[in-house]
Amino acid sequence: MSPDRHVVAVFGGACAGSTAADILGAHGVDVVVFEQNARPYGKIEDGLPRWHRDQRRMEYRRIDARLSRPGVHLVPNTRLGTDLQFTDVVHWGWSAVLLANGAWRDRPLDLPGAERWVGRGLVYQNPFIYWFNHAPEASYRGPRFEVPPGAICIGGGLASIDVVKVFQLELYGRVLRDRGIEVSMYDLEHAGIPATCRAHGIEDPHQLGVADSWLVYRRRVEDMPLAQAPPGATPEQVAKTEFVRRKMLAKAQEKYLFHMRPQAIPLSLLIEADHVAGVRFMETQLQGGRLVEQPDHTFELRSPLVVSAIGSLPEPIPGIVMKGTFYDYADWDTGAYAPVSGVFGVGNVVTGRGNIKASEHHSKDVAAYLVEHYLGVQGEEAPRTVEGLFDQASARGEAAAAHVVTYLSEHPPLPAAQAESLLARVRARQQSVGYQDYASWMTRVTPPDAE
Ligand SMILES: Cc1cc2nc3c(=O)[nH]c(=O)nc-3n(C[C@H](O)[C@H](O)[C@H](O)COP(=O)(O)OP(=O)(O)OC[C@H]3O[C@@H](n4cnc5c(N)ncnc54)[C@H](O)[C@@H]3O)c2cc1C
CATH class of the missing domain: 3.50.50.60 (FAD/NAD(P)-binding domain)
Known part of the structure; x- marks a missing residue:
């Protein structure tokens, strides 16, 4: 024995x-x-x-x-x-x-009755990316999603940027295909939307008439948890982290063309014909680091697809x-x-x-570098590791x-x-x-x- x-x-x-x-x-x-x-x-x-x-x-x-x-x-x-x-x-x-x-487990979206609409226009990030990754497999039997114009993602971290990228790749991939231009998702993601369009003789992607999707975040762009300042950061380090966050978002938008609406929180889902039709948001302000709601400033975004990417537990x-x-x-x-x-x-x-x-191994700059590569905002030539x-x-x-x-x-x-x-x-x-x-x-x- x-x-x-x-x-x-x-x-x-x-x-x-x-x-x-x-x-x-x-x-x-x-x-x-x-x-x-x-x-x-x-x-x-x-x-x-x-x-x-x-x-x-x-x-x-x-x-x-x-x-x-x-x-x-x-x-x-x-x-x-x-x-x-x-x-x-x-x-x-x-x-x-x-x-x-x-x-x-996706952090639940804290809206009255939201769970009722899951699968009827409201989708959480984990099943959404699961679909995106597996849907091309012949054996895939899970739910299928069609990305509509102006799709909405609520979030602010890396995962939410993945979601809006998926939106944009689906929207532009489809419109290019409709024009007889076959571009693989990989090429579109790698080169970005404007460069891919240019390579096919479309100087301005906006002329394709795509209603670009939305990312809505409750705080400022500078607060997005894309890069982190080290613990006990100096004011200069904090400022640099905020700069990196702004730069990363700007590059991602330049390459994938999604809209960003900072400083807004969802108030309620808009429902039409028993399906989500959009979201009513309320603006926020930051006062002394605290998020202050602005009940008199509300707005609506309309789309039959809302993906919530506010964290995994x-x-x-x-x-x-x-x-x-x-x-x-x-x-x-x-x-x-x-x-x-x-x-x-x-x-x-x-x-x-x-x-x-x-x-020890991952200083702030290394982390920011990695995330930029993760987001694919390093430009076409940079290695994707x-x-x-x-x-x-x-x-x-x-x-x-x-x-x-x-x-x-x-x-x-x-x-x-x-x-x-x-x-x-x-x-x-x-x-x-x-x-x-x-x-x-x-x-x-x-x-x-x-x-
Ligand atoms: C968008 C995105 C952002 C990321 N950001 C970061 C980041 O900021 N920092 C970082 O370090 N990493 C990040 N990562 C990398 C990555 O998510 C994780 O670091 C790593 O994959 C986590 O590994 P894990 O083994 O802990 O969890 P998982 O990869 O989730 O593995 C858990 C495993 O457990 C299995 N399992 C679950 N429940 C059960 C059960 N009940 N019984 C048996 N098996 C079960 C699952 O099937 C799975 O195989 C990110 C990844 C993505 C996609």
């Missing part, structure tokens, strides 16, 4: 989960990675818009390498909260349990205790979950977002793994029989989902037309 050893369960197999699994595996720990989807690529596959083609492929390969390491056992198609219950699985006898399940899972919108952590740095010792959050699940913060953005999730996975390694070193390994019995349960589940080994599973579940 094999020796006594640690066996750790990880829920979520993407950036953070696979990194932690890889490191624990390298320490001789058996790691069981439960992943809700068939493919373990998380936000990289479903949240990072598919025009980041090379970046996605590279990240896929990195995740593949981590999850195919000996000692790492993937259990796909197994969702915590549905196929396994937290209050049960946490007591199976693991050495430790890691929650690496990301942030997939960890999903509530039955049995996991929440503190507000997050899980109940005793320590935000280690991700230690307060109610049960030996349970740790890792990656986006901890804060709900990967906040680009100044760190946004690797560092995802390195942050991996870095958090590494940091969490280090805490778990310390935790494990303070606890005796599981007796061999207990480790074996855990792995027997794992094998049974793998068998029931039809999983044998990583390479053949991935070949089987990857759609032939997946990008």
